[in-house]
Every structure is written in structure tokens, then in C-alpha cells.
Amino acid sequence: MIRMNTWHLPNGFRFAGIHSGLRASEPGRLDLALIVSDLPAVAAGVFTQNRVCAAPVHVCRERLPANDVRGIVVCSGNANACTGQQGLDDARRMTALAAGAIGVDAKKVLVCSTGVIGRLLPMSVMEAGIPKIALALAAGSDALERAARAILTTDTRTKIRTRALNGFCIAGFAKGAAMIGPNMATMLAFVLTDASIDVTDLAAIAPVAADRSFNCISVEGHTSTNDSLIFLANGQGAKLKGAALEQFRQAAIEVCAELARDMASDAEGASHLVTIDVVGARTDAEARVIAKTVAESALVKTAIFGADPNWGRIVSAAGYAGVPFEERQLSLALGDFLLYEKGTPLPFDAAAVSGYMKANRELTMRLTFTLGAGRCTFYTCDLTYDYVRLNADYTT
Amino acid sequence: MIRMNTWHLPNGFRFAGIHSGLRASEPGRLDLALIVSDLPAVAAGVFTQNRVCAAPVHVCRERLPANDVRGIVVCSGNANACTGQQGLDDARRMTALAAGAIGVDAKKVLVCSTGVIGRLLPMSVMEAGIPKIALALAAGSDALERAARAILTTDTRTKIRTRALNGFCIAGFAKGAAMIGPNMATMLAFVLTDASIDVTDLAAIAPVAADRSFNCISVEGHTSTNDSLIFLANGQGAKLKGAALEQFRQAAIEVCAELARDMASDAEGASHLVTIDVVGARTDAEARVIAKTVAESALVKTAIFGADPNWGRIVSAAGYAGVPFEERQLSLALGDFLLYEKGTPLPFDAAAVSGYMKANRELTMRLTFTLGAGRCTFYTCDLTYDYVRLNADYTT
Numbered sequence: 051m052i053r054m055n056t057w058h059l060p061n062g063f064r065f066a067g068i069h070s071g072l073r074a075s076e077p078g079r080l081d082l083a084l085i086v087s088d089l090p091a092v093a094a095g096v097f098t099q100n101r102v103c104a105a106p107v108h109v110c111r112e113r114l115p116a117n118d119v120r121g122i123v124v125c126s127g128n129a130n131a132c133t134g135q136q137g138l139d140d141a142r143r144m145t146a147l148a149a150g151a152i153g154v155d156a157k158k159v160l161v162c163s164t165g166v167i168g169r170l171l172p173m174s175v176m177e178a179g180i181p182k183i184a185l186a187l188a189a190g191s192d193a194l195e196r197a198a199r200a201i202l203t204t205d206t207r208t209k210i211r212t213r214a215l216n217g218f219c220i221a222g223f224a225k226g227a228a229m230i231g232p233n234m235a236t237m238l239a240f241v242l243t244d245a246s247i248d249v250t251d252l253a254a255i256a257p258v259a260a261d262r263s264f265n266c267i268s269v270e271g272h273t274s275t276n277d278s279l280i281f282l283a284n285g286q287g288a289k290l291k292g293a294a295l296e297q298f299r300q301a302a303i304e305v306c307a308e309l310a311r312d313m314a315s316d317a318e319g320a321s322h323l324v325t326i327d328v329v330g331a332r333t334d335a336e337a338r339v340i341a342k343t344v345a346e347s348a349l350v351k352t353a354i355f356g357a358d359p360n361w362g363r364i365v366s367a368a369g370y371a372g373v374p375f376e377e378r379q380l381s382l383a384l385g386d387f388l389l390y391e392k393g394t395p396l397p398f399d400a401a402a403v404s405g406y407m408k409a410n411r412e413l414t415m416r417l418t419f420t421l422g423a424g425r426c427t428f429y430t431c432d433l434t435y436d437y438v439r440l441n442a443d444y445t446t
Numbered sequence: 447m448i449r450m451n452t453w454h455l456p457n458g459f460r461f462a463g464i465h466s467g468l469r470a471s472e473p474g475r476l477d478l479a480l481i482v483s484d485l486p487a488v489a490a491g492v493f494t495q496n497r498v499c500a501a502p503v504h505v506c507r508e509r510l511p512a513n514d515v516r517g518i519v520v521c522s523g524n525a526n527a528c529t530g531q532q533g534l535d536d537a538r539r540m541t542a543l544a545a546g547a548i549g550v551d552a553k554k555v556l557v558c559s560t561g562v563i564g565r566l567l568p569m570s571v572m573e574a575g576i577p578k579i580a581l582a583l584a585a586g587s588d589a590l591e592r593a594a595r596a597i598l599t600t601d602t603r604t605k606i607r608t609r610a611l612n613g614f615c616i617a618g619f620a621k622g623a624a625m626i627g628p629n630m631a632t633m634l635a636f637v638l639t640d641a642s643i644d645v646t647d648l649a650a651i652a653p654v655a656a657d658r659s660f661n662c663i664s665v666e667g668h669t670s671t672n673d674s675l676i677f678l679a680n681g682q683g684a685k686l687k688g689a690a691l692e693q694f695r696q697a698a699i700e701v702c703a704e705l706a707r708d709m710a711s712d713a714e715g716a717s718h719l720v721t722i723d724v725v726g727a728r729t730d731a732e733a734r735v736i737a738k739t740v741a742e743s744a745l746v747k748t749a750i751f752g753a754d755p756n757w758g759r760i761v762s763a764a765g766y767a768g769v770p771f772e773e774r775q776l777s778l779a780l781g782d783f784l785l786y787e788k789g790t791p792l793p794f795d796a797a798a799v800s801g802y803m804k805a806n807r808e809l810t811m812r813l814t815f816t817l818g819a820g821r822c823t824f825y826t827c828d829l830t831y832d833y834v835r836l837n838a839d840y841t842t
Contacts, residue, residue, distance in 0.1 A: 102765030102773055132761050132773070134790035167758020168791045185461055270744035272759070273766035347665035348744065348829070349837055356838025362528050362563020363668070369498030370669035377498055377528070394530035395564045433744070435831050442752025 051295045057191045057222050058214035060244035062088045062286045065193040066186035067200030070179025072172065073127040080200035082176075083124040084183045085237050085240060086152055090118035091282040093160070094253040096260040096311070098277035104131035105141040106161040109278060113157060115253040119282055120158040122240060123148040123180060124201050127165040127215050128172075133276035142173045147176060151184030151198035164203055164225065198223040201238055204440060209312040213301045216283045217288025218245035220301055224309040227269070227318045237264055239279045239309055245298055246285035251255035255299050256281050265337065267429045269317040270437075271346035279306070314429035319436030322354050322407075323429065327416040331424035336373045339418065341428035351433035357407035366415055381418045385410070392420070453587045454610035455617050456640035458484045458682045461589035462582035463596030466575025467570065476596035478572075479520040480579045481636060482548055486514035487678040489556070490649040492656040494673035500527035501537040502557040502812040503674060509553060511649040515678055516554040518577060518636060519544040520597050522621070523561040524568075536567045543572060547580030558634050558674045560599055560621065594619040597634055600836060609697045613684030614641035616697055620705040623665070623714045631690065633660055635675045637703055642681035652677050652693050654751055659702035662734065663825045665713040666833075667742040675702070695806035696820040710825035715832030718750050718803075723812040727820035732769045735812065737824035739767035747829035753803035755796050757785045764813055777814045781806070788816070 063085065070082040094115040097107045113119075123144050130137050143165070146156040163171075187193070197207040205227045212221040226237030241259075259278050271285045281302070290298050315323045326344055331337035344350055347367040353360040365382055368375075378393035389398055407413060459481065464480040490511045493503045509515075519540050526533050537559070542552040559567075583589070594604040601623045608617040622633030637655075656675050677698070686694050713718045722740055727733035740746055743763040749756040761778055764771075774789035781802045785794055803809060 093720040100762060101767075101769070101771055102762050102776075129758070132786060132789075132791055134759050134773075136790075166756070167762060168756075168786065170791070224580050237513045272743050272745045272763060275758070275762045275765065347668050348833075352834050352837035355834065358838060360562070362525070362671070365528050366496060366498050366563060366671045367668060369496040369671065371497075373497070377496055377530075380498075390528060390564065393528075395528055395566070403627035433707060433834060435834055437744075438751065438831055438834055442754060 057194060057210060057221060058212040058219040059191065059194065060219040060242050060266045060284070060287070062244055062284045063242050064088065064187040064189050065197035066183045066188065067196030068179065068183045068186055070125070070183070071175045072125055074345065081125060081127050081228050082179050082183050083197040083200035084121060084187060085149060085197060086121040086187055087119065087282055087284045089284050089286065090120060090158070091284040092117055092247055092249045092252050093119035093280065093282050094249065095278060095280040096254040096256050098274055099183055100273050100275050102132060102275050104129050104163060104276040105133055105137035106130055106163045107278060108138060109141045109145065110160050110162070110278060110280065113160060115249050117249050118158055119160060120154040121148055121152060122160040122162065122280060124162040124178070124202050124238065126203055128163060128169055129165045129167045129276050130163040130171050132168040133170055136170055140173055143173065144176055144180065147180035148184070151181045160280060162276070164201065164238055164276050167275060194221065196222065201225045202229065203309060204318050205316055209309050209316070211305045211308040213305055215301055216294065218243055220305050222305040222309050224313065224314040227316050237274070237277050237313060239264065239306065241279070241281045241302060241305060243247055243283045244287040245283050246287060246289040247283045247295070248296065251290065251295060252281055252283055255302055259303045259306040263310040266427065267310045267314040268342060268345045269314070269431060285387055311429055314431055317431035318433040318440045320431030321411070322432040323412045324354060324431060325412070325414045326416065326428040326430065329416065329425045330419035330421055331373070332422040333424040335428060337424040337426035340368050340371045340373055341426045343367050344417070345428050345430035348433055351430070354407065354413065355434045357431040359384065359402070359403035359407065364415060365390055375419060375421060379420045383416045385414055453590060453606060453617060454608040454615040455587065456615040456638050456639055456680070456683070457506060459638050460583040460585050461593035462579045462584065463592030463836035464579045466521070466579070467571045468521055469699060473704060476592060477521060477577050477594035478575050479522050479593040480517060480544060480583060481593060481638070482517040483515065483678055483680045484822060485680050485682065486516060486554070487680040488513055488643055488648050489515035489676065489678050490645065490652040490677040491674060492652050494670055496669050496671050498671050500525050500559060500672040501529055501533035501558045502526055503672060504534060505537045505541065506556050506674060506676065509556060510511040511645050513645050514554055515556060516550040517544055517558040517658035518558065518676060519704060519740060520558045520634065522573070522599055524559060524565055525561045525563045525672050525818065526559040526567050528564040529566055532566055536569055539569065541573055541574065543582070547577045549721055551805065556676060558672070560597065560634055560672050563671060570682050590617065590619065594734045597621045599623065600714050603712055603840065605705050605712070607701045608706040609701055611693055611697055612690065614639055616701050616704050618701040620709065620711040623712050633670070633673050633709060634640045635660065635702065637698060639694070641679050641680045642683060642685040643679045643691070643694065647686065648677055648679055651698055651808045653797055655699045655702040656700050659706040660740055662737060662823065663710040665710070666742045707825055710827055714836045715830040716827030717807070717830055718828040719808045720827060721808070721810045722824040722826065723810065725812065725821045726815035726817055727769070728818040729801045729820040730822060733820040733822035734824065736764050736767045736769055737822045739763050740813070741824050741826035744829055747826070750803065750809065750826040751830045753800045755780065755799035757802065760811060761786055769816060771815060775816045779812045781810055
């Protein structure tokens with residue numbers, strides 16, 4: 051059998067993905083994942099900024115950063131969010147079950163969940179499923195792919211990105227297709243490496259990687275209760291200091307950025323992946339605010355779905371982003387078509403622009419300001435009938 | 447003929463609405479409105495906060511507040527936004543044409559536009575249409591209704607609200623069905639009274655009325671380039687001081703709030719009008735931020751469309767509004783169904799809640815915090831296939 055993907059896998063990690071029965075109505079669908087590090091791993095995480103945050107997020111926050119993480123147990127189909135004290139007890143019980151199954155202390159295991167909010171976890175399913183998944187743990191790409199599949203919700207495909215560097219590998223996998231807003235969203239991402247890194251260095255890299263990747267995508271701007279990005283580094287490979295640390299940092303950012311783009315590309319119901327480049331803003335932060343505002347405009351997103359070159363919606367969305375500018379300081383291009391130059395509309399061939407929008411699944415819009423050197427590349431998708439259909443009936 | 451509506455009309459105003467040809471593809475559709483005050487009127491306005499603002503907004507801002515306004519000319523079908531210097535020249539020319547037709551100085555006429563952004567106005571149509579509309583001016587309900595119809599874009603019905611008070615009347619009319627976000631949106635509203643009021647008093651009331659009405663509705667949160675709320679008071683009726691001024695202020699707020707609710711109810715493609723009551727927040731301002739965030743969540747709006755009691759989306763939207771709170775400080779009811787109480791989910795009959803959502807065009811959700819006395823009532827709509835359809839192909 052020829053593999054389409056050759057993953058560069060870090061040493062010392064094992065994976066599993068099984069059907070535990072949490073998704074009772076979908077027999078055989080993988081719904082429980084387990085990641086195990088054979089040696090204690092340095093670990094750091096970045097979590098949702100939502101004030102309403104899921105029980106597993108509370109548990110991970112308590113335990114990170116850490117020097118001795120041995121595993122992460124993840125269920126999909128139930129978010130264990132808005133579940134009160136019972137939810138917290140259940141999340142801790144999941145870590146105890148996984149820890150028992152692999153023979154470590156409960157506090158050395160982390161937990162993530164994704165799915166419907168506001169329902170208590172059926173713990174009998176977890177009591178049976180978690181010991182069972184431990185028996186399925188294996189190293190290698192097939193096991194990784196099963197784990198990556200088991201965390202998916204409405205995603206249509208797994209999201210895995212890896213890198214081989216000088217003396218270590220990085221493997222990342224993620225899920226997320228809706229409830230995706232900047233500042234992390236319904237997304238889970240796990241980045242594993244066999245490099246040896248100090249916990250303070252890893253804890254410093256994690257938020258930067260999140261900021262340059264998952265915080266630069268939006269499906270509909272709804273920040274989830276469950277967002278989690280967790281790094282594990284088990285120290286079996288090269289020791290990261292100086293240039294090697296910087297190399298790791300860059301590679302970690304790249305892996306996260308690729309996973310983030312994979313999410314925007316697989317967004318619920320999307321028919322276009324849209325890259326929004328904002329350049330010439332006062333600062334990178336202002337560029338991101340503008341890009342995010344354009345990315346989240348339902349009017350921009352429906353126009354893209356309809357291949358309608360209604361560029362006034364883009365310019366007007368930039369205008370209400372809360373960033374001060376004058377119209378003469380803004381130009382807009384859609385693909386190669388310059389539509390608006392320093393505050394003045396240009397004549398353009400509407401049929402040609404619409405044709406560009408129809409013919410390409412991936413579109414680019416560029417907002418060029420004359421304010422400074424601030425820039426941001428942001429990814430979003432269009433708003434389609436299928437997005438409405440998928441979200442009009444999710445729990446019932 | 448029996449009239450369904452009896453409007454309480456202020457004395458001294460005349461109205462007209464005609465088909466000028468600006469909507470060339472829709473023969474007979476009214477697309478030009480004119481409001482004339484027979485005496486110089488005290489005038490104040492509130493306009494879009496969008497940095498990209500339409501040419502007529504620039505012109506109105508230059509001229510208001512004022513003591514001697516004689517008219518407002520309004521076109522629908524073209525926003526005259528993102529049109530550079532030519533757009534400004536065209537907006538001023540519209541006021542000069544209207545002023546010439548009614549025999550007053552150009553600066554005594556205001557101008558508004560609504561429609562597609564980024565297209566130059568076909569001025570030959572305005573040159574012919576504006577003198578023609580002046581000939582159609584008349585007092586009375588029929589003329590008011592024609593003016594109210596001529597300013598509509600994707601609205602399905604006119605929005606008119608009036609009040610008769612002690613010695614004066616107030617008549618308001620408005621348009622707006624999409625590109626509606628708080629902080630004013632693609633909305634135009636005109637509030638006319640024959641009361642006698644000082645310009646400083648009127649200029650103080652206008653932003654309060656906007657804040658309590660049009661800034662408490664959202665269709666999709668896209669703040670328009672053209673939002674305008676203009677008050678005219680021609681001084682033919684009672685002099686407003688003391689208690690009478692306060693009575694006017696309250697009535698003006700009520701008229702604006704009714705017009706705002708009419709807009710949310712007529713939102714593009716909407717199948718539900720949703721009232722979001724936030725109570726017990728720290729301040730009214732924080733209550734509004736939370737209500738607005740819930741109102742603009744595509745996930746909340748699609749769940750309402752689908753009559754899906756996926757209440758976790760509502761709670762999680764509140765959580766990312768940027769207002770600090772703990773989950774145990776929040777309870778949620780949908781209609782009469784209490785779903786989440788002080789951070790804990792309650793058992794509920796999903797079929798019954800879904801039935802409530804299906805059976806009622808008007809739904810209420812109430813988020814109760816235990817933080818203080820801050821409150822806000824906010825109106826929004828659901829996100830439907832029709833919204834996507836209407837907006838996927840608007841310009842082309």
C-alpha cells in the first residue's frame with residue numbers, strides 16, 4: 051500500500067482512537083482519542099478566552115505548565131461545557147481512568163472534550179471506553195491518524211501536519227470546522243515533539259504560536275468554550291537552546307499556521323477559502339482587527355458565496371472595525387483586480403471579477419493602507435446555505 | 447376606503463415619493479423621496495460611526511445642527527458611498543436641485559442615500575427627477591406613505607410610527623432590513639415634529655434616542671456607511687420646556703424604539719424576531735455588550751432558525767462578549783423555559799422548547815446575571831437560507 055502522506059513522527063509517543071459509544075447514534079464512528087508519552091513530557095497549553103469555559107479546560111489550566119505529563123484523553127460528541135460541578139468531577143474522572151489504564155498518577159493526564167454544550171457526559175461510556183482505548187495504543191502513522199480522526203466533530207477530514215528538523219520532529223493534529231473565532235475557538239490542537247525543551251521556553255512559545263495561527267482564522271467569530279492547544283515535548287531528541295530553540299519556535303508556529311489554514315479550508319459548508327491580507331496598517335494588531343472584522347461580516351461572506359463582486363461590503367466592514375483611518379488611505383484588490391484606490395472607486399469588469407470568484411476555491415483580498423508597516427494574513431470562509439443547514443439542527 | 451392606520455401628522459410638513467429611474471430595472475418602483483418643512487426647522491442628526499462614510503453623511507454632518515432646515519432629499523438604490531470627491535459633489539448637487547425646486551438656499555436642504563456602495567450616482571436621473579418630485583409634494587398620510595415607501599431597499603414594508611401629544615405631533619419613518627448593526631446601520635430614519643424646541647435641546651435628544659433604539663438592534667452586525675437619523679422640528683406647535691420637553695424626549699425615544707423594532711422584525715430573510723433581555727449585569731453598557739454579542743452569533747441565529755434548543759451557544763456567546771463574569775453568576779431562560787441556572791444545566795423537555803421556537807415568530811431569551819442592576823433589551827433575527835440567498839447576489 052502506498053501512503054499519500056509520510057508523517058514525520060517524534061519518538062516516544064503512542065496514539066489510539068476508538069468508538070467508545072459516546073456517539074451512540076453513529077455506530078463505529080471514532081469518538082475517543084488517547085495520546086501517551088512514554089516518558090514524562092514538558093507541557094504547556096493555551097486555552098479559550100471565553101468566560102464560560104468547559105470543565106476539561108479548567109482541569110488543564112490547573113495542571114499546566116508541567117514537567118511530567120504522560121497523556122491526553124480526548125472525547126468528541128460532548129463538550130462537557132456548562133455542566134457545573136458534575137462536569138468538573140467528570141473531567142477529573144476521565145483523567146483518573148486514563149492514568150489508571152496506563153499506570154501513572156491521575157494528575158499526569160490532561161483532558162479535552164468537544165461537541166454539544168450543556169449536556170452531562172455519560173460516564174458509564176467513559177468508564178468502559180477509557181480502559182479499552184489504552185489497549186489500542188500504538189506508535190506510528192496509522193495510530194496517529196486514528197487519534198486525529200477520533201477528535202473530529204463536523205470536520206470532513208483530519209488535520210495533521212508534521213516537520214522533521216535537526217535532531218527532532220514535530221507532529222501536530224487538530225480539529226475545528228465551526229464555532230471558530232479568533233482568540234481560539236472550537237478547536238483542539240495537539241503539538242508533540244521529541245525535542246528537549248525547558249518548560250519556561252515551551253510555555254513562552256505556545257501563546258505566540260496560537261497568536262500567529264489559530265487566532266488568525268475565523269469561521270463565524272463564535273469563540274468556543276473548549277479551545278485547547280496543548281504542546282508536549284518528551285525530551286528524547288535534541289536539546290533546544292539558542293539557534294535550535296529558535297528553529298523549533300519557527301517550526302512550531304508553521305505547524306500551527308498550517309493546521310489553522312486546514313481548519314478554515316474545511317469550515318462548515320464553506321465553498322471558498324478566503325485569505326485576507328491587510329498591509330500598511332499602523333500596527334500588526336490594528337491590521338488583525340481590520341482583517342477579523344472583514345472576515346466576520348456576514349455580508350462579505352455571503353457575497354463571496356454568491357461570487358458577487360460587491361466590494362463596498364469589504365471596505366465598509368474595514369470602516370467599522372474601530373481602527374481610525376481616512377478613506378483616501380485605503381485601497382482594495384480582489385485577486386488581481388484593483389477595485390478601490392485611495393478612496394476612489396475604479397472602473398472594473400464585474401463579470402470578470404465574478405468569474406474569478408466562481409472559478410477559484412481559494413480567493414485573496416488585499417486591503418492596502420498608507421498608515422505604516424502593520425500587517426496581518428487572516429483566513430476565513432464564505433457563508434453558504436450549507437452552513438445554515440448544518441447549524442440550524444445540530445443538537446436535535 | 448377604510449384606512450388601517452391613522453397617522454398623527456405634525457403640521458407644516460409635505461412629502462413626496464416618486465420613481466425617478468434610479469432603479470432603472472424596476473419600472474414604477476419608488477426610489478426618490480422628498481420631505482419639506484414649510485417653515486425653517488430646527489434640525490439635529492446622528493450618523494454612522496463607520497470610518498468609511500457615504501457622501502450624503504458628510505454633507506449632513508457639515509450642515510447640522512441647524513435652525514433653518516427646509517427639506518431632506520433621499521434616494522434609494524445607490525448609497526453614494528466610497529465614491530470619492532465625485533460623490534461629494536453629487537450629494538451637494540442633489541441638495542441644490544431640491545433647494546432650487548422649492549425655492550430655498552441649497553444649504554437648507556439635507557440629503558440621504560441608501561443602496562449599493564461604490565457606484566457613482568447617475569446624475570442625469572437626479573437632474574430630471576428632483577424638479578419633478580417637488581411638483582408631487584403634498585401634506586397628509588398618503589404622501590407620507592409614498593415617501594416612506596420610496597426610501598426602502600430590501601425592506602418588505604414601510605415603517606411609520608406617530609404620536610399625538612399635548613399641542614404637538616411626532617411622525618417618524620424609517621428603512622432598514624440588512625447591514626444593520628448596533629451603532630447605527632443601513633438605516634435611515636426621519637423624525638418630524640411641529641413642536642417648538644431649541645436646537646441645543648434637540649441636538650441633545652437625538653443621540654439618546656438613537657442609543658435607546660437603533661443602537662439596540664442587529665441583523666448581522668455590519669455597520670453601514672450611510673446610517674442617518676434626522677430630527678426636524680418646525681416650531682408650529684407647543685413650545686417645549688420643562689415637563690413638555692421631557693414628554694417630547696420620551697415620545698421621541700418611543701417612536702425611535704418602535705421603528706427600530708419594526709426593522710428587526712422585517713430583517714432580510716428572517717423567520718423570527720428575537721428579543722434578548724439581559725438583566726442583572728454590572729451596568730447597562732455591559733448588558734448591551736452581552737446582548738449584542740449573543741444577537742450577532744451566527745450559531746445562535748441558525749439554531750433559532752432551526753428551532754433547535756441548543757442553549758449552550760447562547761451561554762457561550764455571552765462568555766466571549768468581553769465582560770467578566772463567573773458561570774455561577776448566569777442563568778438563562780428561553781421563553782418560559784429555564785434552561786441554565788447559576789452555572790448548572792437544568793433538565794428540560796427539548797421537544798417542548800423546540801415546539802415553542804417553531805410555534806412563535808417572536809421569541810424571547812433572558813440572561814439573568816447576579817452582578818448588579820444593569821439591563822438591556824435588544825432585538826435581532828434569525829439567520830436563514832433566505833438571508834444567504836438575498837445577500838449572495840445583491841449587486842449583480
